[in-house]
Amino acid sequence: MIPLSLPHISGNEWQYVKECLDTNWVSSAGKFVSQFEEMVAAKAGCKYGVACTNGTLGLHLAMHALGIGKGDQVLVPNITFAATANAVCYTGASPIFVDIDPRTWQMDLGLVHRLSHTQALDAIKAIVPVHVLGNVGDLSGWLNWARENDLVVIEDAAESLGSYYRDQHTGSFGRAGVFSFNGNKIITTGGGGVIVTDDEELARRMKHLSTQAKVNPETYDHDEIGFNYRLVNILAAVGVAQMELLDQFVEKKKYIDGYYRQHLQGVGDIRFQEVPPEVNPNCWLFTFRTSKQEAVLKALKEHQIIARPFWRPMNQLPMFKNNVYLTEEDYSRVIHEECLSIPSSVGISEEELEKVVKVVKGVF
Numbered sequence: 052m053i054p055l056s057l058p059h060i061s062g063n064e065w066q067y068v069k070e071c072l073d074t075n076w077v078s079s080a081g082k083f084v085s086q087f088e089e090m091v092a093a094k095a096g097c098k099y100g101v102a103c104t105n106g107t108l109g110l111h112l113a114m115h116a117l118g119i120g121k122g123d124q125v126l127v128p129n130i131t132f133a134a135t136a137n138a139v140c141y142t143g144a145s146p147i148f149v150d151i152d153p154r155t156w157q158m159d160l161g162l163v164h165r166l167s168h169t170q171a172l173d174a175i176k177a178i179v180p181v182h183v184l185g186n187v188g189d190l191s192g193w194l195n196w197a198r199e200n201d202l203v204v205i206e207d208a209a210e211s212l213g214s215y216y217r218d219q220h221t222g223s224f225g226r227a228g229v230f231s232f233n234g235n236k237i238i239t240t241g242g243g244g245v246i247v248t249d250d251e252e253l254a255r256r257m258k259h260l261s262t263q264a265k266v267n268p269e270t271y272d273h274d275e276i277g278f279n280y281r282l283v284n285i286l287a288a289v290g291v292a293q294m295e296l297l298d299q300f301v302e303k304k305k306y307i308d309g310y311y312r313q314h315l316q317g318v319g320d321i322r323f324q325e326v327p328p329e330v331n332p333n334c335w336l337f338t339f340r341t342s343k344q345e346a347v348l349k350a351l352k353e354h355q356i357i358a359r360p361f362w363r364p365m366n367q368l369p370m371f372k373n374n375v376y377l378t379e380e381d382y383s384r385v386i387h388e389e390c391l392s393i394p395s396s397v398g399i400s401e402e403e404l405e406k407v408v409k410v411v412k413g414v415f
């Protein structure tokens with residue numbers, strides 16, 4: 052079996068976890084939590100990092116702390132993992148879905164410009180650009196539009212640790228950016244998230260809210276309704292060890308991306324995701340487009356190669372079917388029907404890459 056995107060535990064993970072176990076620092080406090088927060092913030096070029104249970108709750112925490120709530124609307128791409136839209140809903144706000152650019156597969160700003168006179172967009176409070184697959188869309192356009200319209204920008208950078216836009220790391224452009232350390236991400240803590248920001252007060256408040264808004268640990272005083280969204284020291288220890296390996300992992304991901312592009316270029320009607328020149332992506336998970344998606348998925352499955360179609364568009368999910376969806380051509384539908392992700396684990400071997408390419412080519 053060739054898996055899709057496995058963790059790669061190959062550094063100091065055992066040593067750091069053992070240190071937690073040996074010293075009894077296994078829970079929500081401990082040196083690895085702050086070290087992990089500092090390492091992720093430093094990588095993103097931000098002043099502060101707030102570790103949390105996972106990326107989904109990181110998005111919720113950031114939105115909640117930034118005052119997004121009932122009655123607000125939040126722009127979200129129609130092609131994303133459901134977590135982005137779910138987190139908006141946790142705050143009581145509702146997501147407005149924006150169709151994507153069929154070249155980059157990122158939220159299309161042009162649609163908002165063209166459709167803003169036909170749609171009531173007055174209640175929009177925030178935008179959540181998602182850096183889908185570690186690529187980045189028209190981020191500067193979105194940031195300008197947000198500034199002109201006084202909107203909060205929270206980046207869903209769950210997939211983009213190691214990706215840069217105009218030489219600046221993703222996650223550092225909005226008021227807050229959220230990284231995921233789920234098992235399939237470029238590095239992992241098993242499950243985890245870090246919110247990055249340059250805003251000291253926001254960082255302090257998010258940390259406070261993530262620890263049940265506890266004012267004084269000795270007296271059980273709490274000053275508002277908080278959450279238990281902390282990341283435990285054992286998992287942060289894994290995160291520190293994985294952060295030490297990140298640059299190496301990005302290099303391997305770029306190699307995998309280059310390999311697939313070279314060997315699948317010109318095969319049948321295969322097309323690749325376009326990466327704008329201002330983006331230096333982490334190449335997290337190789338995904339391509341073909342009208343033979345179903346046949347390719349079937350062939351890969353027969354050879355025990357794990358592949359996945361792209362996410363079902365948000366407007367097609369039952370809980371979001373009545374939400375506003377800004378679109379002209381519904382490119383999301385086509386991208387969902389035609390795109391598939393293929394094995395991209397850091398640990399993938401040359402023989403495995405060759406086998407994947409051979410099976411894909413065999414379909415055309």
Ligand SMILES: Cc1ncc(COP(=O)(O)O)c(C=O)c1O
Nearest residue numbers: 105106107132134209231232233
């Ligand atoms: C785009 C996107 N947003 C949010 C998340 C949620 O992150 P987590 O799984 O850590 O909750 C993920 C990944 O899982 C994701 O890919």
